[in-house]
Amino acid sequence: MRLSVVVPVYNEEELIDSLCESIRSSLSAITDDYEVVIVDDGSQDSTLELLMKWHRQDNHFKILSLSRNFGHQAAYTAGLNHTKGDYVVMMDGDLQDPPELIAEMYVKLNSKNLDIVFGKRISRNEGFFKKIMIKLFHSIFSRMSNINAPVNVGNFCIMNRRALDSFIDLKEKNRYLPGLRYFIGFKQSYIEYERSARAAGKTKMGFGRLTTLAMNALFSFSNIPIRVCVYLGMIGVTFSLIAGGVVLYKKLTGDAISGWTSTLFSIYFFGSVQLLFLGIIGEYIYRIFVESQNRPIYIVREFHDD
Ligand code: UDP
Ligand code: MG
16 A cells, blocks of 8 residues: 555534545545545544445545544544555645645655655634634744744644654654654655635634643643743742841841731732642643553544455
8 A cells, every 4th residue: 555644534524525525636646556544533413424425435435433532633543543555644634734735745755755744834724813822822832842843733744654653653642743743753844835724614623622732732742831830939939038038137126017918919929829830730640640541542433444
């Protein structure tokens, strides 16, 4: 098998047909030796039936159906684990990642002897608020993460088998795939593209899910939150020592004032600082907890690959 394409979909009935159509025409221009592993991430609409129709018509299309909705990073992981190709493409199922670009990525990978080529978004067609939040995330992530990951990069990419093997060897549960992909190294490069708006349907990554993804990225690739905790703690201690000295001095020189304000202020201030940092520590502990439960990242219901 030469080329595999992994596409996660969740409740995308409006665009399955156009998706499959455009993947087929883009891929058959490159090779006939390809497979499309479409992961149905527990859709509740008719996505799965539509996919099965495609599978019956054209056995390039293989359908991996998960036992419930596991989220799109898990769905990608499931799909990647079921590919056989020498080259593997990761692509969103809403046509925001244009299949026409696969050929360009494939050529670049081979002509430059690279292992991974990912898509870098030069612009995106999305709501104003979402754009700002995404921009904010990428700038915080690039400053905070221990790895020097490129900005404006999502899942869309092609990689060869040796890169993929290392990639799927990473078994952590809190997954941020663009970060993990960067982590494995190899020879990587990118092509630039414009991220178009969704072809149809609504986003499946609402505010809550995007926040979870952003937290996973930040807390799994950075120790800065916990560092801030330590530094602020040290500053706090220094500050209280000085303040303590002043108070003691005033007491000894006999002009101590009974100040409600300062007392209350310090209770509020230090109380909230402590809560904040308990939260930060909690985030790390939660991640340790999830890893130690060692539950599977996804569960397969059926795989139609014949
Ligand atoms: N998706 C999925 N499982 C989910 C959420 C999303 O497989 O729980 C798929 C979705 O069908 C789409 C891709 O992941 O093909 C990206 O999702 P979406 O376009 O909703 O995210 P956005 O582009 O808005 O971040
Ligand atoms: Mg999308």
